[in-house]
Amino acid sequence: MTKFGSLVLSAAIFALPVSGMAQYQGGDVKDGGSISGTVKFKGTAPAPKKLDVGKDREVCAKTPKVDQSLIVSNGNLANAVVTITDIKKGKKIETKKVTLDQKGCEYSPHVLAFPAGTTVTIMNPDGVLHNVHSYSKVNSPFNMAQPKFKKSMDVKIDKPEVVEVKCDVHGWMHGWLVATPTPYVAVTDKSGSFKLTDVPAGTYTVEVWHEKLGKNTQKVTVKAKEDAKATFELASK
Numbered sequence: 001m002t003k004f005g006s007l008v009l010s011a012a013i014f015a016l017p018v019s020g021m022a023q024y025q026g027g028d029v030k031d032g033g034s035i036s037g038t039v040k041f042k043g044t045a046p047a048p049k050k051l052d053v054g055k056d057r058e059v060c061a062k063t064p065k066v067d068q069s070l071i072v073s074n075g076n077l078a079n080a081v082v083t084i085t086d087i088k089k090g091k092k093i094e095t096k097k098v099t100l101d102q103k104g105c106e107y108s109p110h111v112l113a114f115p116a117g118t119t120v121t122i123m124n125p126d127g128v129l130h131n132v133h134s135y136s137k138v139n140s141p142f143n144m145a146q147p148k149f150k151k152s153m154d155v156k157i158d159k160p161e162v163v164e165v166k167c168d169v170h171g172w173m174h175g176w177l178v179a180t181p182t183p184y185v186a187v188t189d190k191s192g193s194f195k196l197t198d199v200p201a202g203t204y205t206v207e208v209w210h211e212k213l214g215k216n217t218q219k220v221t222v223k224a225k226e227d228a229k230a231t232f233e234l235a236s237k
């Protein structure tokens with residue numbers, strides 16, 4: 001292949017994954033409204049499994065660990081990610097640093113969501129070795145040892161993707177980094193609540209994603225300076 005040809009090809013490969021991002025235009029939002037609501041779990045959720053902490057117990061077993069992959073309280077679902085999938089224009093993307101903690105050998109938060117282009121600071125306050133391993137396909141995967149003396153390290157997630165993260169030292173450690181093409185993203189708290197703010201008036205597709213329960217969408221109409229309510233319900237697959 002000619003030099004020119006390979007340049008064109010590599011430019012095309014580079015351009016593909018970010019095309020979704022390029023479509024979004026950030027700016028000032030005047031008289032924006034919001035979308036808030038609750039994500040519910042349909043049915044009776046099993047009690048979360050206790051995790052077997054078989055390594056570095058003096059640090060990792062200080063607090064009991066339970067499987068975070070399905071946390072439901074009073075029918076409300078935690079750790080669900082809510083986004084607007086078809087918004088083309090809205091508030092500016094601010095890529096402030098966000099933090100993923102590993103205190104007590106557990107990822108906290110279990111699901112961390114942010115706009116693509118954000119730098120994630122991964123903390124290691126416990127003084128044990130972790131190995132942070134990402135299972136990304138769109139972004140370059142990382143596999144980084146974090147020795148006990150390395151209190152923090154940064155990793156930038158450039159492109160929109162749901163990235164699974166595991167620790168190769170502690171098999172029970174498992175979490176998610178969710179990078180979105182727009183700034184409209186929220187993760188439900190223990191009460192299943194979420195809120196997306198500064199949304200320009202209009203009708204949008206709002207999507208909820210949960211690691212175990214999958215996706216669900218609904219159309220939501222936002223009026224200027226008003227809060228639109230949306231309730232989602234996800235069931236076991």
Ligand SMILES: [Cu+2]
Nearest residue numbers: 130167169170
């Ligand atoms: Cu670890």
